[in-house]
Amino acid sequence: MAIFLGGGASAAEGAPVQSILFQKYFKTLREKNNYSDSVQVNELRAYFKQMFYIDVLQDNLEDVQFPTFEEAIGLLDLAVRKRQAFKNFDLENLTPNSNRIGYIRQYLVSLMAEVLEDRTSVANGLHRYLVDNLASLGYLKDIFFISTNYDLLIDQALANRRRIQIDYGINFAEDTSSGLVLPEKADSFAIGLYKVHGSLNWSYCPACNSLSLINGQQRILNLLTDSSHSRCNKCQSVRSPVIVPPTYFKDMSNSFINIVWHKTEMSLNDISHLIFCGYSFPNADMHIKYLIKRIQTNRLARLKIIVVNNHPGKTQEKIAEEKERYTRFLGPGIYFTDSSFEEFCNQPEKFIK
Numbered sequence: 304m305a306i307f308l309g310g311g312a313s314a315a316e317g318a319p320v321q322s323i324l325f326q327k328y329f330k331t332l333r334e335k336n337n338y339s340d341s342v343q344v345n346e347l348r349a350y351f352k353q354m355f356y357i358d359v360l361q362d363n364l365e366d367v368q369f370p371t372f373e374e375a376i377g378l379l380d381l382a383v384r385k386r387q388a389f390k391n392f393d394l395e396n397l398t399p400n401s402n403r404i405g406y407i408r409q410y411l412v413s414l415m416a417e418v419l420e421d422r423t424s425v426a427n428g429l430h431r432y433l434v435d436n437l438a439s440l441g442y443l444k445d446i447f448f449i450s451t452n453y454d455l456l457i458d459q460a461l462a463n464r465r466r467i468q469i470d471y472g473i474n475f476a477e478d479t480s481s482g483l484v485l486p487e488k489a490d491s492f493a494i495g496l497y498k499v500h501g502s503l504n505w506s507y508c509p510a511c512n513s514l515s516l517i518n519g520q521q522r523i524l525n526l527l528t529d530s531s532h533s534r535c536n537k538c539q540s541v542r543s544p545v546i547v548p549p550t551y552f553k554d555m556s557n558s559f560i561n562i563v564w565h566k567t568e569m570s571l572n573d574i575s576h577l578i579f580c581g582y583s584f585p586n587a588d589m590h591i592k593y594l595i596k597r598i599q600t601n602r603l604a605r606l607k608i609i610v611v612n613n614h615p616g617k618t619q620e621k622i623a624e625e626k627e628r629y630t631r632f633l634g635p636g637i638y639f640t641d642s643s644f645e646e647f648c649n650q651p652e653k654f655i656k
């Protein structure tokens with residue numbers, strides 16, 4: 304059995320959804336009022352001003368409509384891929400202002416990490432209830448997780464259990480000098496957690512082409528905000544987290560992401576149940592749709608698909624739209640519940656039976 308965690312699962316645990324990420328960041332920033340000499344803030348301000356006509360330090364943030372995180376970063380990724388630039392925002396060249404596009408991308412990622420970090424500390428523990436309940440039901444050994452989220456809510460819930468070793472589907476380089484390794488646990492078993500859009504705790508060195516795992520929230524923030532923490536121990540190149548936004552033009556060139564996708568597909572071939580949690584099956588996620596369609600059709604017995612994606616206050620209109628999106632693509636016969644992620648976490652046995 305596989306549990307697929309979308310953005311709604313993180314939102315149910317208090318993580319800010321994509322659409323309010325920027326508003327939340329700049330609001331907090333302005334309340335703290337100590338940003339005047341921050342290169343990151345000034346660069347982000349310039350980017351939002353030119354590209355979206357928003358002055359993040361002056362405008363009334365309640366009235367501003369920000370782009371989504373994916374839109375803001377997607378513009379940069381597409382420009383890099385096309386080897387094009389925007390006015391005032393160059394790719395790498397021989398001027399001092401070189402690769403502004405690359406830097407803005409890093410700042411956007413670190414902004415997201417800071418906002419997510421902020422919320423994780425007051426998390427309501429839903430992911431932990433889920434893992435604990437699955438464990439006491441004895442289901443955990445036959446389950447793996449797929450997540451589209453960059454945050455570490457499910458990672459931490461799994462890491463909390465004494466006998467569980469997380470299998471991200473990829474091999475991390477051993478970097479013992481800085482403690483960037485998976486901690487060994489006695490008589491443990493591995494649980495798959497395939498993060499198909501990357502993860503904040505995966506630190507990639509583009510020179511060594513190696514991936515390290517970062518343990519601990521503070522280390523992740525350090526890595527993102529302070530370049531002295533982000534140097535590769537081996538070659539001194541700057542490492543960055545693997546974040547691959549789910550857009551049509553998704554850059555799948557990071558070889559580790561390809562491995563994760565392959566591993567996800569291979570594992571999905573062996574399951575009989577797939578449970579979608581907090582995932583609205585958005586139109587833009589064509590790569591996910593392609594994957595699910597492959598494993599749905601390349602099998603003998605029919606795959607059972609269950610959808611858990613309600614939350615208090617969701618409009619009937621939105622529910623109907625979502626149901627239509629799911630059934631249109633996956634066909635009739637999927638079990639579309641009216642339950643929330645919270646209900647699933649508290650009583651997973653009701654959905655698995």
Ligand SMILES: [Zn+2]
Binds near residue numbers: 508538540
């Ligand atoms: Zn390196």
